[in-house]
Amino acid sequence: MAIAKRKLKPVKSADLLPTPAEMERLYRDMLLIRRFEEKAGQMYGMGLIGGFCHLYIGEEAVVVGVMSAVEEGDSIITSYRDHGHMLASGMDPKGVMAELTGRRGGYSKGKGGSMHMFSLEKHFYGGHGIVGAQVPIGTGLAFAHKYKNDGKIAVVFLGDGAMNQGQVAESFNMAELWKLPVLYVIENNKYGMGTSVARSSASKDLYTRGEAFGIPGGQADGMNVLAVKAAAADAIAEIRAGKGPYLLELLTYRYRGHSMSDPAKYRTKDELNRMRQEHDPIDQMKRRLIEEGIADEAKLKDWDRGVKDVITEAAEFAQSSPEPDPKELYSDVYVEA
Secondary structure (H helix, E strand, O other), X not given: OOOOOOXXXXXXXXXXXXXXXHHHHHHHHHHHHHHHHHHHHHHHHOOOOOOOOOOOOOOHHHHHHHHOOOOOOOEEEOXXXXXXXXXXXXXXXXXXXXXXXXXXXXXXXXXXXXXXXXXXXXXXXXXXXXOOOHHHHHHHHHHXXXXXXXXXXXXXXXXXXXXXXXXXXXXXXXXXXXXXXXXXXXXXXXEEOOEEHHHHOOOOOXXXXXXXXXXXXXXXXXXXXXXXXXXXXXXXXXXXXXXXXXXXXXXXXXXXXXXXXXXXXXXXXXXXXXXXXXXXXXXXXXHHHHHOOOOOHHHHHHHHHHHHHHHHHHHXXXXXXXXXXXXXXXXXXXXXX
8 A cells, every 4th residue: 555645845946045144144053063063173183072073064054954944942862973963953162162072161061072962951952872872762852742732843863874773663663653743854974984875775765764654754955054944844844733753864965084083985085075066065055145145255254253263262161161070970870850
């Protein structure tokens, strides 16, 4: 029996015409993530950041586009490539950078590091180091929203590699069974660690993975922030209408390796250069801002200087913040109830 699908409506040119103020905000939000990640990579190389560090450079349009379509109070959860999600959720760059450097001023008091930061105030629930582990947790957040009948949804970000995890399929089953208000955002950056999607997934269109459970899905250009926002807004409207979960696959690309220790020799330089030159999300928006007369080169440089000042201030705050007291080693392990 054929499965009834709720397909995303095709993105029309009219959907990609936000106001000048919104275009500026989207551009500056992506630029903030880019500059933050560049600084984080630099600080990691200097030995100021320990442990693992997974950078988001190249994928900025995904989280900025999706987050521009959510509402205050919606729950957000993701995996370990999470700095961009924190910043797009409105978390302070100072607190994020301080956590990366293991300082007391960080969002997890310096004890979580790159992969484990949270902010109840911003409804951001991590940052999880186990591949796919955030998906059942995010599904639980959606259950809570439905139980409370508060009109909010959960947005669960996961990578192409996580799509092959068993707990993801189990979560899809429960989400559709109970018609939970959850948007699963598949950040398909073409490589799960060092293995391409073509070598690891029998089904290349990952958004169709929900069909076995009756969950509809759609796919959009994850390198175009306006296309991402339009697709996310359409999917979220369906979810808020009570129609249950949705799978949104966003085709994107990461410029760096899987983590800072990955030289990424499994792909060619030509492939990387082509993506940078032809599909960079920030450059695409930059050209549009200039073409539509919203900003000129001078204004763009001024915005960039302002963003760099914010990042510099965050780095200085992180390095000046004290390290956690050793006496706190076992605190914050459990919730006091």
